[in-house]
Amino acid sequence: MSDAYIALADGRVLEARARSPGRTRGELVFTTAYTGYEESLTDPSYAEQILTFSYPLIGNYGVRSERFESESVQPRAAIARELTDDVAEWLAGEDVPAVDHVDTREIVTTVREEGAMACGIAAGPDATPEDAVEEMEACKPMSDHVDIGAQVSVSEPTVQEGDGVADVALIDCGAKGSIISSLTERGADVHVLPYDATPEDVADVDPDVLFVSNGPGDPENFVAAQAVVDAFAGDLPMAGICLGQQVITSALGGSTEKMAFGHRGVNQPVRDLRSGKVVMTTQNHGYTVDDTGPLEVTQVNVNDDTVEGLDSTDLDVITRQYHPEANPGPHDSLGFFDEVLELAEATPPVAAD
């Protein structure tokens, strides 16, 4: 007998098995990633979403906190064909509902055909289909989470020290830990500032480069980060990843739009228009840049031609829609962080004799 229910906005209620009990709601999305479940489940960009894994077995190499991208589980719930006990116990310990023994192919097909949609989950011995429907009906559209940055950002500035080769002011809109460590490992000191930092807060850091991080939800809601970009445009080099690309583009006069079902996975092909080379990338986004404003398109998605990389030599801007820092990989695009530090005119550390 089923002890979990998944209610979809199109009226269907799917039966499943409860692996971590609870009731919740969120925007239903899917990832095709076959590794990196710990990284995905701790990626702050998944806040307010219910994450379906299309790969049928999730958890086969255990759960280790060294691989986490943030301190907590970020999606509101997880759905898989089969979750291992390790993952189910981890999610139960974090009070995040999880269900399996459901046809995830049906969920993925539905999201691909009808788009990311409101979803409700009820899991556990007393769960009923009506509970799941009630949750689904209370689910807000993503763009209505206007202050979602407050859920995922640091509340006070912090500094992650590298080797002093450059000062990076990083606006934390829900940054993945590996974005920060990719910069500190290259010697940069990263000044992590809250998502609502002001231009004065950034000026106090006197950075060599401004970096806007990834993050959840609608980039148009990150008005403070857009104001910071606007204030320093042309005066300070800038870089951004994912939400960072979207925020920088909007602030410079371009715009973004919601995609039908987005890109979430670890094998999204991206073509660099200058070299002609294609690299495999990790992605997690539901919005895309549609008007690039003053920025030039440098990279595109091979599957659907959406914008994957932008730059401006006049404004010293370089951005990526995908995740060059990707753990556990692919690591084909890690060179992005070297380009960011070149933009900052970082001084290489003096080699020891």
Ligand SMILES: NC(=O)CC[C@H](N)C(=O)O
């Ligand atoms: N990973 C991200 O930064 C995601 C950006 C944005 N929230 C989107 O869904 O498109």
